[in-house]
Each structure stands twice: as structure tokens, then as C-alpha cells.
Amino acid sequence: NAGVTQTPKFRVLKTGQSMTLLCAQDMNHEYMYWYRQDPGMGLRLIHYSVGEGTTAKGEVPDGYNVSRLKKQNFLLGLESAAPSQTSVYFCASSYSEESYEQYFGPGTRLTVT
């Protein structure tokens, strides 16, 4: 039981490049979330999903796209990376609306130059 895993752990991109971050969970959770963490700003929700095939926008969705084709996976895409997207990205999952407890992955540190 690995919990929530994220791939890759580190990445450096040049402005304008694209990439996809992969999040996988093996806990059969319905809900999955992508956050970014910046110094002094806590965690901000980018996009979230309440089930396979569904996605919704969070607080800071601009410049990001997501897909949830399989229940266990939640992908975060950057189509044209910008320096403002330099951050640490965390994926999280939770079981149901009755259980608000989120389980987080180890994070992906992304630098855009």
C-alpha cells in the first residue's frame, strides 16, 4: 500500500515547454486534488476531481489542465510553462464527502527558467 505517489519528484523546464505531472493513489479514494505551495502562501487548490471522468477548477486554475481518466490517477498538465509556475506541487486524495481527511503525496518541485 503506497498511498499517494507523485512523478517526477523534481523537474526543470524552460519557459514555453510543456509537461505532465502524474499522481496515483491505491486507496480507492473518490476525490483527488492538485495544490501548489509557495512560500508564505500555504497551499492553494489548482483543480480537483470528485470521481473518475470529472474535474473542476480550484482557486488558481489558469495555466493548468487536468484529467482523471482512471479513478486511481489524476494528471496535471502545463501546456506552456511560465516562471510564475515555479512551485512545489502536491497531489492529495480523500475517500468521501463524509471523510474530509486528505492524504498527500511527497510533492514535485518544479522550476521554470
Next chain:
Amino acid sequence: TQLLEQSPQFLSIQEGENLTVYCNSSSVFSSLQWYRQEPGEGPVLLVTVVTGGEVKKLKRLTFQFGDARKDSSLHITAAQPGDTGLYLCAGASTSGTYKYIFGTGTRLKVLA
């Protein structure tokens, strides 16, 4: 827009001292969680409080949810170096959209 402000932002104390971290908002939350985050890792849930006025204890940590479910506090008794980390509160939206609002964080350092 729901916001959660934490205070203090930074705290450096000696081992054995007590401390309290506050999490405040003008919005009502259906529940509130406290997380601790170590460098290079994701946040790990410490506790969830659901009922206004609720108090939960986890060894030397005491968590309280405000009566109006707008604020919360975390009190640590006799802090130890192992308590060092970033403490985050997170409120669950009452709008039923399964969104969580995270506080700005309190970075605690306990010196031996």
C-alpha cells in the same frame, strides 16, 4: 472568498516551553483540520474537528474548534525538538464543493 490566517507566522522556542498557534477566518467551515509538514514531504493530518467548541487531544497537542466554527487553535505543551515543522490548518468548505482552504502556515522550530 474564504480565507484562513494563521498566527504567528514563525515561532522559535526552547524545548519544554508551551505555545499556541491560531487559525482565524471570517467564514464558517464545516470542519477544520490541522496538518504538520516536514521539509521535502507532504502535509500529514494530525486531527479533524467538526463540532463547534470541540476539543481534541493528541498526546501533548490540544486542538480546539471555535464555537462559531470560524477559528481554531493548536496548543503544544512542553514542546520537543521533534515538534519542529510547518503547521497548517485547513477548513472544509460549507458549500458542498469538496474544496479545502489552507491557512498560511506557522513554521515552528523547537531548540534543544
